[in-house]
Amino acid sequence: MVGDVLVQMVCISCKRNLLGDNKFTSFPCPKCGETVIFRCSKCKTLSNEYTCEKCGFIGP
Ligand SMILES: [Zn+2]
Numbered sequence: 051m052v053g054d055v056l057v058q059m060v061c062i063s064c065k066r067n068l069l070g071d072n073k074f075t076s077f078p079c080p081k082c083g084e085t086v087i088f089r090c091s092k093c094k095t096l097s098n099e100y101t102c103e104k105c106g107f108i109g110p
């Protein structure tokens with residue numbers, strides 16, 4: 051049994067751990083919808099770019 055279901059809670063832009071950030075946002079990838087994008091409050095405010103690891107979509 052491999053417990054690989056837990057999604058890593060790190061910001062996709064700056065890789066910061068989101069456990070101490072209560073204003074982070076998460077949403078499914080707008081293109082493929084197969085990955086969940088996590089962004090910290092800072093990157094959300096700055097509109098930092100993110101890249102979907104699955105389909106390569108670059109947003110905000
Ligand atoms: Zn961030």
Ligand SMILES: [Zn+2]
Nearest residue numbers: 079082102105
């Ligand atoms: Zn995607």
